[in-house]
Amino acid sequence: MKELLDYFKNLVSISPEIENKLNEIVKERNLVKGEQILADNSSKKEHIFVVSGCLRSFYKTEDGKEHTLQFAIKNWWISDYITLYTDKKSIVSIESLTHSKVLIIDNSNVEKFYQEFSQFEIIQRKNFEKRIAALQKRILSLLALTAAEKYSQFIEDYTEFEKIIPNYQIASYLGITPQSLSRIRKERIKN
Amino acid sequence: MKELLDYFKNLVSISPEIENKLNEIVKERNLVKGEQILADNSSKKEHIFVVSGCLRSFYKTEDGKEHTLQFAIKNWWISDYITLYTDKKSIVSIESLTHSKVLIIDNSNVEKFYQEFSQFEIIQRKNFEKRIAALQKRILSLLALTAAEKYSQFIEDYTEFEKIIPNYQIASYLGITPQSLSRIRKERIKN
DNA sequence: TTAATTTATTACCATAGGTTCATATTTGCT
DNA sequence: AGCAAATATGAACCTATGGTAATAAATTAA
Numbered sequence: 066m067k068e069l070l071d072y073f074k075n076l077v078s079i080s081p082e083i084e085n086k087l088n089e090i091v092k093e094r095n096l097v098k099g100e101q102i103l104a105d106n107s108s109k110k111e112h113i114f115v116v117s118g119c120l121r122s123f124y125k126t127e128d129g130k131e132h133t134l135q136f137a138i139k140n141w142w143i144s145d146y147i148t149l150y151t152d153k154k155s156i157v158s159i160e161s162l163t164h165s166k167v168l169i170i171d172n173s174n175v176e177k178f179y180q181e182f183s184q185f186e187i188i189q190r191k192n193f194e195k196r197i198a199a200l201q202k203r204i205l206s207l208l209a210l211t212a213a214e215k216y217s218q219f220i221e222d223y224t225e226f227e228k229i230i231p232n233y234q235i236a237s238y239l240g241i242t243p244q245s246l247s248r249i250r251k252e253r254i255k256n
Numbered sequence: 257m258k259e260l261l262d263y264f265k266n267l268v269s270i271s272p273e274i275e276n277k278l279n280e281i282v283k284e285r286n287l288v289k290g291e292q293i294l295a296d297n298s299s300k301k302e303h304i305f306v307v308s309g310c311l312r313s314f315y316k317t318e319d320g321k322e323h324t325l326q327f328a329i330k331n332w333w334i335s336d337y338i339t340l341y342t343d344k345k346s347i348v349s350i351e352s353l354t355h356s357k358v359l360i361i362d363n364s365n366v367e368k369f370y371q372e373f374s375q376f377e378i379i380q381r382k383n384f385e386k387r388i389a390a391l392q393k394r395i396l397s398l399l400a401l402t403a404a405e406k407y408s409q410f411i412e413d414y415t416e417f418e419k420i421i422p423n424y425q426i427a428s429y430l431g432i433t434p435q436s437l438s439r440i441r442k443e444r445i446k447n
Numbered sequence: 448t449t450a451a452t453t454t455a456t457t458a459c460c461a462t463a464g465g466t467t468c469a470t471a472t473t474t475g476c477t
Numbered sequence: 478a479g480c481a482a483a484t485a486t487g488a489a490c491c492t493a494t495g496g497t498a499a500t501a502a503a504t505t506a507a
Binding site: 124126130132133134146147149150151156179183186187189190193194195196197198200201202203204205207208209237240 | 315317321323324325337338340341342347370374377378380381384385386387388389391392393394395396398399400428431
Binding site for chain 3: 434438
C-alpha cells in the first residue's frame with residue numbers, strides 16, 4: 066500500500082482523506098511464481114499495480130500458443146484492457162513470473178475514486194497518454210521490423226526485464242517462436 | 257466546429273463559456289485528396305478531429321515502405337501519439353485519403369482547456385480507455401493471426417472503411433504486401 | 448474520350464521464420 | 478547432490494509471405 070501512495074505522491078499531493086479511501090479500496094496480494102491472477106474468461110474488471118516482482122499478461126490460442134501482451138515490474142500497472150474498457154468477453158490472462166506482491170483495485174471502485182478525487186483523472190489521463198504512445202510504438206515495431214530488429218529493440222528498451230523473463234516468453238512478446246529467437250541470439254553473439 | 261460541439265454534447269453539457277473557448281482554439285481546415293497534414297520530422301503537437309472524409313496516419317521506412325497506424329473517419333480523432341506524448345522525434349505522417357474537413361487543436365491549448373474545464377478530463381480519459389483497448393486488440397491480432405485472418409477481422413471491424421481505402425493501404429495496415437492481400441482476396445472469393 | 452497515372456492482380460522465385468523432433472542446459476525440489 | 482521439470486538450443490525441412498517484374502484494371506486528369 067505504501068508503495069502505491071509513494072507512486073501517487075510523486076504525481077500529486079495526497080490528503081489523509083484520499084489516503085483513507087485508497088486504503089479502503091486497495092487489496093494487497095502476494096503471488097507465487099506461476100500463479101495466475103486473472104484467468105481468461107473471467108470478467109473481473111481489475112486494475113493491478115505491481116509492488117514487487119514481475120507479471121505478464123497474455124493470450125492463449127485454442128491450439129495452446131501463448132502471445133504476450135505486456136510485462137510489468139515494480140510501479141507498473143497491468144490489466145486486461147479489453148475486459149476493463151469494452152463489453153467483449155475476456156481472452157487475456159495475467160500471471161506472476163516471480164514471487165510478486167501486487168495491489169488490486171476493482172474498477173467500480175476506481176470509478177468512484179475518480180468522482181471523489183478529480184485530480185486522479187489527470188493522473189490517469191497522463192498515464193494513459195504514455196501508454197497509448199507506447200502501444201503505438203509497439204504496433205510500429207510489429208509492422209515494420211524483422212524478428213532480429215524487434216529483439217534488439219526489446220533488449221534496448223527493457224533492459225531490466227531481460228534478466229527476469231525467460232526467452233520463450235520474450236519470443237511470445239515479439240511474435241516469434243523460441244527457436245527463432247535462439248537463432249537470432251546465436252547470430253548476435255557472432256557479430 | 258459544429259460537429260465537434262455535437263460530439264462533445266453527446267458526452268457532456270456544454271456551457272456558452274466552453275463553446276467560446278473551443279471556438280478560440282479550434283482551427284478548421286479543408287484537405288484535398290493526398291494532402292499531408294502532418295509531416296514526419298515535424299514536431300507539431302496537434303490533435304486532429306475528422307469532420308468528414310478519411311485520414312490515415314503512417315510511418316515510412318528508409319527504403320520507402322509505408323506502415324499504416326490508423327485510419328480515421330467522421331468523428332474520430334487521429335494524431336501522432338508518439339510526438340504528442342513523448343519526447344521522441346516524430347516519425348509519423350498524417351495524410352488525407354479523400355477530400356476531407358478536419359479540426360485541429362494544438363496540444364498546448366488542449367492542456368489549458370483541461371485546466372479550465374475539468375469535465376473534459378473525464379471525456380478524454382474515457383476516450384483513451386477505449387483507444388487503449390483497441391490498441392491492445394490490434395497487438396493481439398498482429399501477434400496471433402495469419403494474414404488471411406487479419407484481413408477477415410479488418411473487414412468485419414471496419415466495414416465502413418473497406419470501400420474508401422485502397423487495398424494497398426489496407427495491406428500496409430495489416431502488415432502484409434499488396435500482392436499478398438491480392439492472393440488472400442482471391443482465395444476468399446473461391447470459398 | 449483518351450491518355451496518364453494509380454491501383455490491383457498474377458506468376459514465379461526467394462527467404463524469413465515456422466514446424467518438428469532431438470538434445471543440451473538450466474532451474475527447482477527433496 | 479541428484480533427479481525431474483522447465484527452458485534453451487540445434488538441425489532439417491517446410492510454408493506463408495516477401496520480392497520482383499510484368500500485365501491488367503480502374504481512376505483521374507486533360
